Amino acid sequence: MTALPAAATDPAAAAREVPAGRRPGWWGMVLALVTDVAAFAALLAAYFYIRFVTAGDNWPPGDIAEPKLLKAWIMTALLLASSAPLVFADHGIKNGRRGRMLAGVGVTVLLGVAFLVVQGLEYREKLTVEFTPQTNAYGSLFFAITGFHGLHVIVGVLALLVILVAGLAGRITHRHHAIVRITGLYWHTVGAVWVFIFGSLYLAAQL
Amino acid sequence: MTTVEERRAADEAVEERLAPAWEESGGIRGWFTTVDHKKIGRRYMVTAAFFFVAAGLEAMVMRTQLAGARLDVVSPELYNQLFTLHGTTMIFFFSTPMLFGFGNYLMPLMIGARDMAFPRLNAFGYWVFAAAGLLMTGSLLFGAAPNGGWFAYVPLNEEQYLPGVGMDVYCLGLLLLGISTTGGAINFIVTALTMRAPGMSLNRVPLFVWAVVVQSFMIVFALPPLNVANLFLFLDRRYGFHFFDPSEGGDPILWQHLFWLFGHPDVYIIVLPALGIVSAIVPTFSRRPLAAYPLVVLATVTTGVISFGVWVHHMFATGLPQLSLSFFSAASLIVTVPSGIQVFSWLITIMLGRLVVRTPMLWVLGFLVVFVAGGVTGVMFAVVPFDQQTTDSYFVVAHFHYVLFGGAVFPIIAGIYYWFGKFTGRMLSERLGRWSFWVVFAGFNVTFFPMHVLGLLGMPRRVYTYEPELGWAGWNLVETIGAYVLLVGLSLILYDIVRALRRGPAAPDNPWGGETLEWATTSPPKEYNFPVVPTVHSLHPMWDEKSLASMARDRDDDERTLTDGKQALRTSDLDGVPEHPVALPRESVLPLVVALGLAAPTFALVLGAPLVAAVSALLLPAGLFVWHWPRAARQEAEAARSRDAAPAGADA
Helix, strand or coil: CCCHHHHHHHHHHHHCCCCCCCHHHHHHHHHHHHHHHHHHHHHHHHHHHHHHHHHHHCCCCCCCCCCCHHHHHHHHHHHHHHHHHHHHHHHHHHHCCCHHHHHHHHHHHHHHHHHHHHHHHHHHHHHHCCCCCCCCHHHHHHHHHHHHHHHHHHHHHHHHHHHHHHHHHCCCCCCCCCCHHCCCCCCCHHHHHHHHHHHHHHHHHHH | CCCHHHHHHHHHHHHHHHHHCCCCCCCHHHHHHHHCHHHHHHHHHHHHHHHHHHHHHHHHHHHHCCCCCCCCCHHHHHHHHHHHHHHHHHHHHHHHHHHCCCCCHHHHCCCCCCCCCCCHHHHHHHHHHHHHHHHHHHHHCCCCCCCCCCCCCCCCCCCCCCCHHHHHHHHHHHHHHHHHHHHHHHHHHHHHHHHHCCCHHHHHHHHHHHHHHHHHHHHHHHHHHHHHHHHHHHHHHHHHHCCHHHHHCCCHHHHHHHHHHHHHHHHHHHHHHHHHHHHHHHHHHCCCCCCHHHHHHHHHHHHHHHHHHHHHHCCCCCCCCCCHHHHHHHHHHHHHHHHHHHHHHHHHHHHCCCCCHHHHHHHHHHHHHHHHHHHHHHHHHHHHHHHHHHHHEEHEEEEEEEHHHHHHHHHHHHHHHHHHHHHHCCCCCCCHHHHHHHHHHHHHHHHHHHHHHHCCCECCCCCCCCCCHCHEEEEHHHHHHHHHHHHHHHHHHHHHHHHHHHHECCCCCCCCCCCHHHCCCCCCCCCCCCCCCCCCCCCCHCHHHHHHHHHHHHHHHHHCCCCCCCEEEEEECCCCCCCEEEECCCCCCCHHHHHHHHHHHHHHHHCCCCCHHHHHHHHHHHHHHHHHCCHHHHHHHHHHHHHHHHHCCCCC
16 A cells, blocks of 8 residues: 555564664655754844843733734644645655645745734734834844744745645655655745744743 | 675676666766766865875975075065965865765765765765865965965954955955755755665664764854855955944954864864764774764764854954853863773774774874874863963964864875775775875874974964074974975875876775775775665674675665666665665756856956846856756656556566
């Protein structure tokens, strides 16, 4: 049926007691994400350093209000929800169901774009009414961190669009679908990183 | 006994089937499209050597300026650019890329693979590195080189105190280089994890490969803080952000934390693979296996881990709380333990073996002396009160030249003498090698030892001159004379290389009787490295009859010759059990195109043309799209069609 049980019950695979068939590309993406998550960790560490070592009690500094949460909750919901259809797409193509893959990837793209639209609205509100990156170190950090993450979502949406086009052109089959799994790995990680950004920049800023 | 003749005959039997799939274009076209790890490795080494020469000449100008008190060889402004560029180039554009060159060339050979896991990423990494180096070194010609010191402390390096384009070159050049280095590191890890020859379980991996893998893991974790710091500095300088600006809630110490969180691991990022070279050379010339191989592997890994907990010893004078100073002081003392294990392993190997001193080993012996001396002053810096007395003095300059020149350049030169035959097919001269060693060794110590003394006398680093009544002129003159001796010694090596390339004697396959698999290939190796993928039965495949025999025996085994296209063997991650062949990409211009998509916007940003940057950046997604466009399904369908179309047995 699916590829995985066959690989696990294959006598040769059983004999060496290791999961067979991690592709070099899969490992490459895992390591790229490790270094990427480390970059986000450095960004968040800089944020907490400025907040707790440099700034003291008044946070956000100056007369900047605590970040409003409504849009951020919506963004969080959109990005977390967007991972499910991608898993659905991945399972679909593994069983040769191209329609499922196209539908799943399509829904993920829509949710990703919706995230970016809400982020754009939030940016417009902040930049015109509240603060800009040039206002103070808080503004610089807020836009650098959320902007770097937004860039990751844009890259993810572009990669998913490539999959969509390739899927329509019949380039992704039940034998050759590593690109879906590997891009999924990236997308889920970008979603998980957002949870930390949301927790640090929005929720924890209320405290 | 498997003779060389038997292996040759086996090789020739498979070669004509392999050659068409592995052949690459020659000439100009091949120059831009190659994905061969050996050509890319050689390019890395030659380009890094070019930067070494440039940064070395910058140092000669500085030493000339400092030869006496109140000299006027260069202006203070130019001197600032010289010492900044010298440090930045030596650390970022010589050491790491040079060792990446060794890694690129040797890792696939040492693990019995036919290429790296991602050959096109490899080519891409080289192009990006070359562009970043060109930007950095080229800026000196326009008087626009970085001028705020190689660790670019703020607030000095903020725009209002250091206007001009110099530090923008620094930020963007290092960000560009960071992409190349990270890609290369990922490539090394995945190659070592997935492409090892059958039978090469983790306890049979050569130490040099281990060292490169640990180095690569360190890069994966250490470069992000540096990249974040450089991004912040660039945004501060160019777009008025306030990350490091205390008047708007920023913090200058944040820069130091981010920079040294990268910066101290970077010392080991440079030194570990160099120690790997030493671990490759010592057994060969001691005529016995390395003592305590598992301990040395563990020591290498431990060094990599602990080095992330010591960065604050670069900041002992910044007024941090006492408690954190104590913690980082202790961590900095502990990191000497794994280094000590490695040194004792080499010493015991030499003691228990039959030492043969040829040029590569001579350099290794010199390395041992110099590196241990640098290590001893390193321990002194771990002690807070001593560090606070000598920080920013010439004592620091003496220390890190002993560690980096001694710990990296000596092994690199040893490696050049050791593997030159493999790289080029020609042997270097033993006599010139010995001469150059003794001249460099003398010149090195005469240059850098007096810096300890001057540091203790209070001479600060980064001064373009000093007053005559301070009494520093004598020692400085000695140092400058030493520097010229050093220059002569290094020039001898360059002369030897040029001479050998033109009329050196041909290199045998295994000139020194080495133990690892690179010596099983021809000198220089064929495009596919190993006609028959070897099966490894021990840590010393070249000293072990069963491993050697596999390369002759398996010549009729399709699973070891892999002649069905450009293929390498995927083996299991831990045990090196063969899994399946993987197809490797053919030569391609894509890596160059995508690298241009990064380099062109960087150059445009430096020149202050954001529109040009935005437009040229479009090359990036376009190139990546073509690169990642899935082809396998279509190729498989076409292959199946052509099989069906051909009558059965027609192609037999």
